[in-house]
Amino acid sequence: MGMINFLYLIIGTHLHMLSMATGNSYIDDLRSKPEVIDLPENEQIIDVGEHVSDTAQSPLKPNVTVSSSVRDLLECPVCLNAMYPPIYQCSNGHTLCSGCKPRVHNRCPTCRHELGNIRCLALEKVAASFELPCKYQSFGCMGIYPYYNKLKHESQCIFRPYNCPYAGSECSVIGDVPYLVSHLKDDHKVDMHNGSTFNHRYVKSNPREVENATWMLTVFSCFGQYFCLHFEAFQLGMAPVYIAFLRFMGDENEAKNYGYTLEVGGNGRKMIWQGVPRSIRDSHRKVRDSFDGLIIQRNMALFFSGGDRKELKLRVTGRIWKEQVVPLNK
Numbered sequence: 471m472g473m474i475n476f477l478y479l480i481i482g483t484h485l486h487m488l489s490m491a492t493g494n495s496y497i498d499d500l501r502s503k504p505e506v507i508d509l510p511e512n513e514q515i516i517d518v519g520e521h522v523s524d525t526a527q528s529p530l531k532p533n534v535t536v537s538s539s540v541r542d543l544l545e546c547p548v549c550l551n552a553m554y555p556p557i558y559q560c561s562n563g564h565t566l567c568s569g570c571k572p573r574v575h576n577r578c579p580t581c582r583h584e585l586g587n588i589r590c591l592a593l594e595k596v597a598a599s600f601e602l603p604c605k606y607q608s609f610g611c612m613g614i615y616p617y618y619n620k621l622k623h624e625s626q627c628i629f630r631p632y633n634c635p636y637a638g639s640e641c642s643v644i645g646d647v648p649y650l651v652s653h654l655k656d657d658h659k660v661d662m663h664n665g666s667t668f669n670h671r672y673v674k675s676n677p678r679e680v681e682n683a684t685w686m687l688t689v690f691s692c693f694g695q696y697f698c699l700h701f702e703a704f705q706l707g708m709a710p711v712y713i714a715f716l717r718f719m720g721d722e723n724e725a726k727n728y729g730y731t732l733e734v735g736g737n738g739r740k741m742i743w744q745g746v747p748r749s750i751r752d753s754h755r756k757v758r759d760s761f762d763g764l765i766i767q768r769n770m771a772l773f774f775s776g777g778d779r780k781e782l783k784l785r786v787t788g789r790i791w792k793e794q795v796v797p798l799n800k
């Protein structure tokens with residue numbers, strides 16, 4: 471029906487644009503990675519060449535209006551997600567994503583006709599010629615990506631927002647670092663400190679209650695960056711322990727440029743941890759469960775606390791520094 475005509479029109483328009491843009495990155499991309507379209511053998515590739523001249527004379531202007539229409543066509547009518555090959559269609563031309571296909575019991579969700587196994591190669595090919603901005607554009611990413619590369623980019627985009635680093639809550643807030651810093655301050659009432667050295671006291675009146683809960687998060691601001699110091703009690707196997715570690719509010723490759731030490735002691739003994747802050751891309755739980763921090767057995771912690779072992783009083787001191795940037799000579 472009308473939709474089929476419309477599709478041919480779009481394909482024609484795109485091929486026309488493609489043929490004018492030789493050396494274009496998405497053509498190269500398709501050549502170098504033919505598997506992205508994944509055409510099964512023996513299936514005919516629709517010959518759209520004859521339509522090119524039709525659309526060249528078409529009054530329809532390519533780009534903006536066509537693009538948003540194609541974008542709508544690429545939305546699965548069932549799950550509303552963007553569709554990727556294989557895209558299926560019923561005998562009336564209604565499309566459906568491969569994820570939803572097994573769930574509709576072989577009935578087209580739009581017209582209730584039998585669905586069968588008809589690939590919509592035309593739409594798959596249109597999608598391949600299509601470029602979209604990264605979905606984190608509002609976070610600052612200016613990248614434009616071929617349709618089939620967009621998801622992969624977005625999973626690694628350095629502008630993708632961070633999860634709230636506050637542990638022990640179900641907080642679902644996401645955002646960039648400045649946004650999360652004010653969120654931690656305003657909504658979680660987290661202590662903020664300026665400077666790269668610190669001296670903290672953690673006091674708890676009943677240390678026998680070791681629960682899987684966050685005790686404390688402190689945010690440090692130094693070197694123009696933000697760091698989260700976590701201190702908490704948890705159960706390591708059967709043993710109740712305390713752990714302290716630092717996370718960097720930024721990406722992993724930048725986190726590696728910093729180092730930190732934590733010291734805790736008393737009664738003439740001292741434990742020192744030296745580490746590299748972990749990016750907040752790694753969840754708090756992941757860092758804790760890899761024991762990447764200063765771990766203090768409860769008995770030792772009580773010994774450090776002095777007194778009659780009724781109260782936990784730990785003094786943790788620490789320092790954050792920026793590693794010297796060594797010029798690459800390899």
Ligand SMILES: [Zn+2]
Nearest residue numbers: 546549567570
């Ligand atoms: Zn779907």
Ligand SMILES: [Zn+2]
Nearest residue numbers: 560564578581
């Ligand atoms: Zn249908």
Ligand SMILES: [Zn+2]
Nearest residue numbers: 604611613627
């Ligand atoms: Zn991006």
Ligand SMILES: [Zn+2]
Nearest residue numbers: 634636641643
């Ligand atoms: Zn939060």
